[in-house]
Amino acid sequence: MSVRGIRGAITVDVNEEQPILEATAELLHDIVKANAILPEDICSVLVTVTGDLDATFPARAIRSMEGWELVPLMCALEVPVKGSLEKCIRLMVLVNTDKSQKDIEHIYLGHAQKLRPDLAKA
Template sequence: MVVRGVRGAITVDVNEEQPILQATARLLHEIVRANGIVPEDICSVMITVTGDLDATFPARAIRAMDGWDLVPLMCALEVPVQGSLEKCVRLLVHINTEKSQQQIEHVYLGGAQVLRPDLTKA
């Protein structure tokens, strides 16, 4: 078993609590589905948001999910690079797995697909 990182990102239309929480939950659900992850396999989740999303902590969405109450979560601000993608939530999920790097499915949804078009499925 090794520790691997699974990346994902999603954009939010507005800086409001519910859209941020819903987008975060949607992104994590898709990462979990695509990689066959269960909470027990998770080492930790790093969550970043762009500075224009300050209506809530995205970790609240994950903490509310069944079985995720003991998973270590950390929120941070994304580096504010001029001209970068706005209203974006990013996840880095550290998992214990037997999968190789090539078998990991990273997930980019909505406007965040521009971040890694090489990893975005059509």
């Protein structure tokens, strides 16, 4: 078994609590489903947001999900690169898995598909 990183990103239209929490939950749900993982397989989750999203901590959405209460979570600000994608939430999910690196499915939703078009599914 190895520790693998699963990446994902999603955008929101507004800097408001509910859209941020809903988008975070949607992204994590899709990552979990695509990779067939359970909360107890998770080492930790790093959540970053762009500087224009300050209405809430996105990790709150994860903490409220059943089975995720004990998973270590951390929120941080994304590096503020000029011209980069706005209103974006990114996840780095570290998971214990037998999957190879090439078998990991990274998830990019909404406008975040622009970040990694090679990994985004239409």
